[in-house]
Amino acid sequence: MGVITSFKRNFSDLFKKLFNKQNARIGIYGPPNAGKTTLANRILRDWTGDAMGSVSNVAHETRRARRREGVTINTNGSSITLDIIDTPGLATKIDFHEFMEQGMDEAESKRRAKEATEGVIEAVKWLENLDGVILVMDATEDPFTQVNVTVIGNMEARDLPLLIVANKVDLPEASPSTIRDAFPQHPMVSISALEGKNIETFYEELAKRFG
């Protein structure tokens, strides 16, 4: 590490301690099953050696928002420290029958549906307490979902930075260009959070947008 870089980092840490500056709070948002927790796990494993939460193919696996404070990301000679909030998948409807179709019994499905509704409320409330959003979209799905439109609208209304992530580009049917065409006014990066494809570009964009 260069002397100047080291000096800059130490000065930045000192400045934060002196003035109690908070890290930027960045929320990971998106519809259920877009890969939000997979991305959160990828970020934490790469920079802290830890993980955020469990993932599964069943929607609404994450039903409580999870926050990890002080995640430092070093990329291209610069460094940013963020508080990362992994939020439950946003939805406008939750039907417990859909969990039963995944093999859960009725009681378990109803409990999961109830927790999922609470998770959505928590995710909506977090929107008011963030400094920026990483909006994760499944690149194999139609990007014009109401969840995406609402999250983007809220960030635009608050004039807060947004980074769109076209996830699951490891799948042959992925079409990140559809997402880029849908929301051309915002920066987008195509990745596979699962396989780590293009993850360095993601970190560079992250530093650019939220640094």
Added chain:
Amino acid sequence: MIAMQGFQMDLVSEHRLSQMSPVEKVRFIIDEVKSGKILVLEKGLSPEEEASLIEMTMTLIEPDGFSGIEMESYPSEMDTSFLGKILKKNTLKTRLTVIGPADQLKTLKKDRNMISALISTNK
């Protein structure tokens, strides 16, 4: 005489909604949708109101009852008018929005300028 069957669709003007506070708008929409109506809002809701509507919807979901809403709005646009630029405040222009009960309204396809939906008369 054969009784006509179907669903009720209300087209709500911008003027009608603009007379309501954000809380009243959300309450109005929820009450109408829970009673089985499909609403078409001429100018839609602000992003904050959409988030509030999602939040309130979640509090009302019940097993074997109300399962939520289907809501589709065109992405909002930036107000690039001279006045909008000068005011520099609230420069988002909201657009037409369709809202209905999740078990009756299903979006088939949506893009920036087209919403295609299926309305079911069977619950």
